[in-house]
Amino acid sequence: MIRRLSAALAAVILFASPSFAEEDATHIGNLAVSAPFTRATLPNAPVGGGYLTIENTGTEPDRLVSITSPVSNDVEVHTMTMDGDVMTMKALDGALEIPAGETVTLAPSGLHIMFMNITQPFVEGETVPVTLNFEKAGALDLELPVLGPAADGPMAGHHHHH
């Protein structure tokens, strides 16, 4: 009985997850921003990362020109790449392009929002407010839910590997 119940539950979760992101998306102009989250910061860590997915359903490209947040005076989009076993991180040159009809994903181990000199720690269960300023679509206010310090995404109940 329990097994059947958990199988049913798993089916429901599986069924529900693909549509979750879309239902959850925040729309502005031709852009849909979904799956936003950030990670709880460790004590004394002055930086935090932010992650989300931006889908451009329009026929014109847009650009994410800046990000502001009350918890940091310095928010940038950074890239992270591995050069052998060396992690290299740097600020994106200029704005982040959101090509027409495409989806840009900011996720752990890649492109991400970098909050520098944060004014308060990011606490799991709370949210971090941000404003995404798009060149065409305009400004979008969002709350990033703070997940665990090593969370991979809003759907993952716990840390998960690929």
Next chain:
Amino acid sequence: MNLKAIRIWLWAAVAVVVVIVGGVTAWPRLFPAPVDGFGKGDYALIDQAGNPVDQTMFVGHPSALFFGFTHCPEVCPTTLAEMASWFETLGDEGRDLKAYFVTVDPERDTAEIIGDYVSFMSDRITGVTGDPAEIAKIIKAWGVSAERVPMENGDYTMNHTASVFLVNSRGDFEGTIAYGENTDTALGKLRNLIAKS
């Protein structure tokens, strides 16, 4: 036995001696003793409680070693979380295993700062810092890359080696766990390390 036979036997004996002496001389060069090998060095550092530690912190038990810093947004918290999960999964099997988080940013990471940082994830991980010159020695010993990258706001971040080094109970390098390595593979490597130590 005639003279010719004696001569052949003598030359054969000489040949054997040459091979033995040559082998003994060349052996350490072909297979250097790990004493001077990768990961070896002399340095005087402190742990998060302020206690002095040096290269002997790797002797007598298996260790997992990571180089990071508290201004690190992703790789370091993730790796600490991984380490915490390894200890959780290994349970009693991992009782002798120690984990060290050595800062590559000693100017900013004092013992207290790094202590709070790593303890948040696990009490099984020891934060290590110290004088920049001494940190430079351990970084060199492990061939770690740690490069300051200035940022626009005048601050800096660091590009750094993101692998976890596995060290056996003699303090010898045994292998690495890559950043983002599959948990089962990582646990397999740790079990192997523990079995060898």
